[in-house]
Amino acid sequence: MTCRPFCAPFRLAAAAAAFFFLAAASLRAYDVEVVKPGDVITLRVAPFGGAAGAEATKILTADLERSGWFKIVGSGGDYAVEGSASAGSVQSKVFRSNGTPVASPSASGELRRAVHAVADAIVEKITGNKGIASARIAFISDKSGHKELYVSDYDFFNVVRLTSDNSIVVAPAFNRAGTRLAFTSYRSGYPDVYVADYPSGARRVVARYPGLNAGAAFSPDGARLALTLSKDGNPELYVMSAGGSNLQRLTRTRGGESSPSWSPDGSRIAYASDDGGRPQIYVIPSSGGRAQRVSSGGYCTEPSWSPDGKRIAYSVRSGGGFAVCAVGAEGGGAETLYANGSCEDPDWAPDSRHLIFARTSGSRTDLYLLDTTRKDAVQITRNFGNCTQPSWAGR
Amino acid sequence: MKPLSWRSLLLAAGFAFVLAGCESPTPRPMGSGASMDDTGDVIGNVPETTDSGGGIPEKDRLDLRGGVEYGAWRAIHFDFDSAVVREEDRGLLEEIAQWCKENPDQKLMVAGHCDERGTIEYNRALGQRRAAAARDYLIRLGASSKQVGTVSYGEDQPVDPGHNEEAWTKNRRGEFGKVP
Numbered sequence: 001m002t003c004r005p006f007c008a009p010f011r012l013a014a015a016a017a018a019f020f021f022l023a024a025a026s027l028r029a030y031d032v033e034v035v036k037p038g039d040v041i042t043l044r045v046a047p048f049g050g051a052a053g054a055e056a057t058k059i060l061t062a063d064l065e066r067s068g069w070f071k072i073v074g075s076g077g078d079y080a081v082e083g084s085a086s087a088g089s090v091q092s093k094v095f096r097s098n099g100t101p102v103a104s105p106s107a108s109g110e111l112r113r114a115v116h117a118v119a120d121a122i123v124e125k126i127t128g129n130k131g132i133a134s135a136r137i138a139f140i141s142d143k144s145g146h147k148e149l150y151v152s153d154y155d156f157f158n159v160v161r162l163t164s165d166n167s168i169v170v171a172p173a174f175n176r177a178g179t180r181l182a183f184t185s186y187r188s189g190y191p192d193v194y195v196a197d198y199p200s201g202a203r204r205v206v207a208r209y210p211g212l213n214a215g216a217a218f219s220p221d222g223a224r225l226a227l228t229l230s231k232d233g234n235p236e237l238y239v240m241s242a243g244g245s246n247l248q249r250l251t252r253t254r255g256g257e258s259s260p261s262w263s264p265d266g267s268r269i270a271y272a273s274d275d276g277g278r279p280q281i282y283v284i285p286s287s288g289g290r291a292q293r294v295s296s297g298g299y300c301t302e303p304s305w306s307p308d309g310k311r312i313a314y315s316v317r318s319g320g321g322f323a324v325c326a327v328g329a330e331g332g333g334a335e336t337l338y339a340n341g342s343c344e345d346p347d348w349a350p351d352s353r354h355l356i357f358a359r360t361s362g363s364r365t366d367l368y369l370l371d372t373t374r375k376d377a378v379q380i381t382r383n384f385g386n387c388t389q390p391s392w393a394g395r
Numbered sequence: 396m397k398p399l400s401w402r403s404l405l406l407a408a409g410f411a412f413v414l415a416g417c418e419s420p421t422p423r424p425m426g427s428g429a430s431m432d433d434t435g436d437v438i439g440n441v442p443e444t445t446d447s448g449g450g451i452p453e454k455d456r457l458d459l460r461g462g463v464e465y466g467a468w469r470a471i472h473f474d475f476d477s478a479v480v481r482e483e484d485r486g487l488l489e490e491i492a493q494w495c496k497e498n499p500d501q502k503l504m505v506a507g508h509c510d511e512r513g514t515i516e517y518n519r520a521l522g523q524r525r526a527a528a529a530r531d532y533l534i535r536l537g538a539s540s541k542q543v544g545t546v547s548y549g550e551d552q553p554v555d556p557g558h559n560e561e562a563w564t565k566n567r568r569g570e571f572g573k574v575p
Binding site: 322344 | 450451453454455456459460463476512513514515516517519521523527544545546547548551552558
């Protein structure tokens with residue numbers, strides 16, 4: 001085979017890739033176990049033994065594949081996992097290709113949740129990054145004929161309905177611990193903000209001022225809520241305790257403010273405002289102060305601050321629908337993360353790698369999970385009415 | 396004679412504004428030259444703001460336990476992403492304000508709605524601004540601020556479930572309901 005001139009750069013790139021691959025592999029094998037997005041680790045899941053072995057193998061393989069870090073292989077591989085599962089208990093062992101044991105995570109409880117816990121432990125041990133398989137999601141579905149609040153595992157198993165208001169329930173937001181949910185319900189005839197315990201569903205109203213009370217988000221420590229109120233005139237951004245006291249107004253504009261999302265250290269809040277004409281994303285200190293615009297033009301709403309603090313994702317109007325974009329929290333250009341169908345309300349997963357959002361295709365809306373590194377999205381909800389406004393626990 | 400101070404000028408201007416407001420409330424116009432294409436995206440000059448920025452604060456909420464009877468009046472309509480009361484709806488608002496003045500013990504709810512093209516929570520805020528713009532207008536025409544309440548449904552209660560311009564035009568609306 002004759003090599004034409006353009007082959008040379010290719011060979012160089014291949015050599016460089018090989019070098020980096022070897023360097024990364026040796027780092028993984030003998031040094032610090034932190035893997036960067038984009039690295040692909042090959043992993044083999046040996047069929048688990050025990051009464052629930054087959055089911056556990058299936059769930060674990062799906063979890064590890066969906067984590068985005070691994071390419072699941074049938075033989076060989078950088079790592080191998082083996083184990084056993086019975087109802088109520090899952091044991092596993094993780095080895096390197098040379099047979100060195102890495103970890104032996106185990107978990108008990110309901111099978112799917114136990115396997116998710118093992119999957120997250122494997123992700124954390126091998127990559128040094130947080131897993132998402134154990135994280136629950138809250139979302140809204142109109143399946144019953146009314147918009148109500150539901151919670152499920154991240155893979156849409158164990159779906160539980162939390163409200164039966166027969167009214168309109170919207171804008172759910174988990175706290176980081178996954179023990180409470182803030183949401184808006186029109187049960188009183190007005191949009192009011194409630195906080196409910198999870199999983200009991202026991203709730204109390206925390207904002208019922210005249211006009212609009214909506215879109216509350218827990219601060220990272222769970223002690224405060226940021227929300228939209230119109231009690232002083234038009235919709236503005238406020239912060240208060242999670243019980244509804246110590247109300248503080250943050251914005252004073254002629255436009256409307258919506259969709260607050262806290263920075264992971266709780267010092268700042270990203271939100272959407274149309275004070276300057278078209279809605280844009282702004283960041284304001286959570287103790288009050290000057291707002292700074294971080295998006296640049298277009299129709300930008302629904303910000304979500306990544307748990308690692310680095311990026312703010314949001315939806316931007318594009319064609320007849322919405323694309324998911326992200327901008328660096330400390331500046332930098334906007335990047336389109338996904339523009340296939342119309343995607344609204346992105347929310348960062350606890351790993352700061354995945355986003356969940358509501359994607360409309362035709363006249364149906366379902367939740368999709370996007371791996372922002374691989375840029376591929378998988379459908380999560382199916383045949384469950386229209387599913388919207390997803391929110392992760394644990395982020 | 397002393398020259399007029401800035402303070403008195405401002406007072407005079409404010410008084411003139413109030414008088415004008417009683418006569419015929421004038422919402423903030425769109426930026427000159429701004430127009431919209433069929434997707435609703437503004438082309439040409441982008442307006443500085445799309446509404447009056449109003450919202451006369453509501454001190455108390457009307458009791459809605461007995462429900463609200465919408466339908467005594469037709470709905471008013473809004474441009475895409477706008478909370479500006481349209482010229483053609485001013486006559487109806489005058490009629491409703493008159494009813495408020497003649498029935499001071501009756502309560503009125505204004506509900507703001509949006510089409511499906513915005514995002515859900517942004518639309519909830521926009522619907523509130525639409526309801527507030529209509530409420531402000533009624534109050535400036537003499538309705539009592541304690542008589543009129545607001546609620547925003549955002550895009551959650553379309554009158555037309557279609558996904559086309561005809562449906563969107565109908566859904567961007569303000570509705571008026573008597574509180575029994």
